[in-house]
Amino acid sequence: MTSRTEKHVATGNDKDKAGHRARLRKRFLRKDTEALLDHEIIEYLLALAIPRRDTKPLAKALLAHFGSLAGILTADAQALLRFDGLGETSVAALKISQVAALRLLREPVMQKPIIGSWQSLLDYLHGDMAHLTIERVRILFLNSRNILISDENFGDGSVNETAIYTRQVIHRALELGAVSLILVHNHPSGDPSPSKQDIAITRDIAEAGRRLNITVHDHIIIGRTGHLSFKAKGLI
Incomplete structure (x- = not known):
């Protein structure tokens, strides 16, 4: 279930937001990721969980609060849930990214x-x-x-x-x-x-x-x- 803070209110900027996300998506698919800013990575992760909301301001606010991309992804889930604008769906999207990254790092250690x-x-x-x-x-x-x-x-x-x-x-x-x-x-x-x-x-x-x-x-x-x-x- 989407939380109250994750609901979208339609605005006239929806087409602009859709175009911006499409450009981000193409950069990911083209593997043009080195130039991506940290807030763009968080923005796109949140957009997958909150598809009809402009997530750029939220991504920038998270970076300001937690200090870095790593600080956001490794933050305790309860601390993220207390952050205005995040709900269970968006927090899960952030935490699964951390899990995936750690699995990649852990694999050579295990083998x-x-x-x-x-x-x-x-x-x-x-x-x-x-x-x-x-x-x-x-x-x-x-x-x-x-x-x-x-x-x-x-x-x-x-x-x-x-x-x-x-x-x-x-x-x-x-x-x-x-x-x-x-x-x-x-x-x-x-x-x-x-x-x-x-x-x-x-x-x-x-x-x-x-x-x-x-x-x-x-x-x-x-x-x-x-x-x-x-x-x-x-x-x-």
Whole structure:
């Protein structure tokens, strides 16, 4: 069902809007997409969900509020629903675009040894976590060929609040038959610098893993503008 905010009121500009959308559509079909502005991408996505409304002003308002194309697509669905002019149909259109993008990024991570496709892993993690407004801790469990067995969320909040216990992590690795793992979490502040707590937890898990022949390859912190690798920084 279309929400009240998504209903269209007919105006004399309908033909102009239809012509504008047709031109956008042709640019997509011709693969003439490099020159598309971010608001045009959002505008066209919204036009698919709200076909009889001028969605350019709404697209520009969303960019102003969420800061970027990535900020819109990764925004929480409830935050989008609270935005004036959006309803369930249009929010679903935006979120399915995020899902599709993440599936594309995730595919090489799932099919190849992670250690040999490190940049693909970083691209996937950045796409999934860089714009989260909460801190999320996840663990990637790997088999003897460094292929992903399971990608699991170990809690939302802060590292302190989520209480990532060494025993739980190692126990789960043993349950899955994993021989190695990668710790990952994001910093909503955007700064991927590790805290003392980040470093202490990582070293505790790495030490416990060594006793049971489970290797902690790395701990990656994702920020909006980049990432930090504990291994690269000599912290693990």
